[in-house]
Amino acid sequence: MSDAAATERLWSELMAAAQDGDRAAYERLLRAIVPFVRALVLPQHRAGDRAEEVVQDVLLSIHRVRHTYDPARPIRPWLAAIARRRSIDALRRHGRSAAHEVFDETAYETFADPRANRSLEVSAATEGLSEAIATLSPPQREAIELLKLRELSLAEASSLSGKSVAALKVNVHRAIKALRRRLQGGEE
């Protein structure tokens, strides 16, 4: 049996054991597949931080849909499909935020038509929001980043941060209140 076939079989057996509740097998599987997932994700996400975030999103998705794996089928296509899907989601998310981060050498010009200034105003507002987020306390900033910027569910954010769902809710609620105060009322 080739190395690839042996690995495939081992991962499949580990996942079958994990589905039956074997936590050690599950941990072994997740650690074993990280390089495989990273290799799939890296070409699309060159920035190291972002690639690692996508790898974590993929692991969270694998955890959420692990009951859909059929041990009679090969596991690599199942893993690769999840990795590709989450990678595309991350690209879309990044595309949305990148739309507010354009380089424009005429950014300081004000155009006669107010509609022409709108994208610059949005850019400025986004910059203000980023600065305001940076002033939040670390738990609040973490909650905003996980729930609002990475758009994770509460359960996924809880798994990733180790905080309880209730604590995340409180932190994100306080963070939004603080951001609103800061953005509406200027410096506190």
Added chain:
Amino acid sequence: MSSGSDTDRLIGRLAASAEPVRRLRPPLLRAALWLAAVAAAVSAAILIFADLHVFAVRAANPKLALELTGTLLTGILAVIAAFELSLPDRSRAWALLPLPSLALWIAASGYSCWRHWLVHGPDGWAIGESANCFRFILGVSVPLAASLVVVLRRAAPLAPVPVAAMGGLGVAGIAAFALQFFHPFDVTFMDLGVHAVAVAIVVASVAAFERTAERRRRRPSL
């Protein structure tokens, strides 16, 4: 900021919280079970409420058999495709499965309209019974779609919108099939238009419902 050590910690937490899970049964079997339940309910409704004598007279015409085949096959194949597509590792080509029967459905209905036009002329554009057909397709599709969405969600599909759209086409096909038993006349142009609009509404509504649910899941309300 994320690093490899964050990933290590995440793996530890995921493993520590991993409870046993019940594997999903094969998609074809799950589709067959759902379709069997729907077949029982639709058959009971037809036996109780439909005028089978009128239907028997219309059934003598072979083009009705084509329409029935087109609608029923579209319903069954689209539901099977939805179950397959709900799993991460199944080919997207499953989405093509109901297309031939959908073409048969459209062609058979279109032929009926053309025949009706030859016989009755522009009367085919009258609204007539079309409003009842519209209500029937929506009325049958809503409960079917709701039960199908519940079953499909067991797979927690990574791309729920195409899955929901395929499921919407399936329930619309089944509703259009059942409609033939309560439809004591051939399809007119207005009927065909109304049927198409009703099917489009069902597909778009189920897809939109799933899109909203997915956004809510990813952006929790506070």
